[in-house]
Amino acid sequence: MPTDRRTVLADTAIGVLAEAGMRGLTHRAVDRAANLPAGTTSAYYRTRQALLTALVRRLVALDQAELQAIGEQAPAPRGTEELVAGIAAFIERRTTGEGRRRSLARYACALESVHHPELREILTPRPNAARHAARDFLAARGVADPDGRTVTLLTCVDGLVFDRLVTGGTVSEQEIRGLVAAALR
Numbered sequence: 001m002p003t004d005r006r007t008v009l010a011d012t013a014i015g016v017l018a019e020a021g022m023r024g025l026t027h028r029a030v031d032r033a034a035n036l037p038a039g040t041t042s043a044y045y046r047t048r049q050a051l052l053t054a055l056v057r058r059l060v061a062l063d064q065a066e067l068q069a070i071g072e073q074a075p076a077p078r079g080t081e082e083l084v085a086g087i088a089a090f091i092e093r094r095t096t097g098e099g100r101r102r103s104l105a106r107y108a109c110a111l112e113s114v115h116h117p118e119l120r121e122i123l124t125p126r127p128n129a130a131r132h133a134a135r136d137f138l139a140a141r142g143v144a145d146p147d148g149r150t151v152t153l154l155t156c157v158d159g160l161v162f163d164r165l166v167t168g169g170t171v172s173e174q175e176i177r178g179l180v181a182a183a184l185r
Contacts, residue, residue, distance in 0.1 A: 008034060009041050010058035013051055018104040022112060027051065049116070056109050056122045059102060064128055066093075071129020077137050080184075084176045087157055090130075091171045094161045103165055125154075141184055153183040 012034040017025045027041040030051070034040070045051035070090070077083040093099040106123075113120035125131070134153060139146035156179045160171050 005040075006044055006054065007058065009036075009044055009051075010054045013041075013055040014059055014105045015101060017055065017108055018101040022108050025052070025055075052109070052112065052116075053119065053122070055105070056119050059106055059109065060122055060126075062102060063106070064126060067128040067130040069129075071131075071133050074133075076133045080177075080180055083134070083137055083180055084173060086133075087176050087180070088171065088173060091157065091161055091164070091176075095164045095170075100165065103161055107162060107165070125151075138183060143184060149183050153179060156182075 009030055013025060013030050016029045016033050020029060025048070027045070027048070028038060030041040031038050041051065045054055070086075074086060077086055094103045109119060110123060113123055131150065131154065135146050135150040138149050138153070143149050160175065160179075164171055
C-alpha cells in the first residue's frame, strides 16, 4: 500500500469513481473513503480537474505496470492456444476484483476525456511488453500490418471487457478464438 499522500488520494479516488461514478467523485467523498480529515484532498488537489488528472495519471501508471509485468513474466505466446489463454486471463483480471474497479474508473475517465482533451492525452495507449508480445505473435505468423492488427485485436479485447462490465457474464473461449482468428487473417 502506498504511503505517499498524493498516491493514496489518487488510489482512493479511483475507488470512489468506480463505486459512485463521475458525479460521486468529490473531494469530500475521497476524504471520507480515505478516512482523512475533511479538506485533505482539496489541500493536495485544489480543483476537481486536478483530482481527476491525478486519478487518470495513477490509473495509467497502474495499468502500464500491470501490462509490463504480464509481458515480462509470461513468455511470448508460441501458439494460438497460448495467446487465447493469455487474453482470457487478461479479461478475467480486468473484469474481477481490483481490475474491475480500475476498469470501471478507466471507462468513466475515457468518456470524460471527450470533454477534456488533456485527459485523452494521458489515456492514450502506450507501448508495453504485453502489446509487443501480441504484435510479435502476429508478425511471426506473417500477418500484414502487424502493428495495425495489434491495435485492432486489443481494441476488440477492450470492447469485450467493456461489454462484460456493463452486461455481466463472462467472455467465452470461443469469442476470444474468433478475435484471434480474425487478427490472423
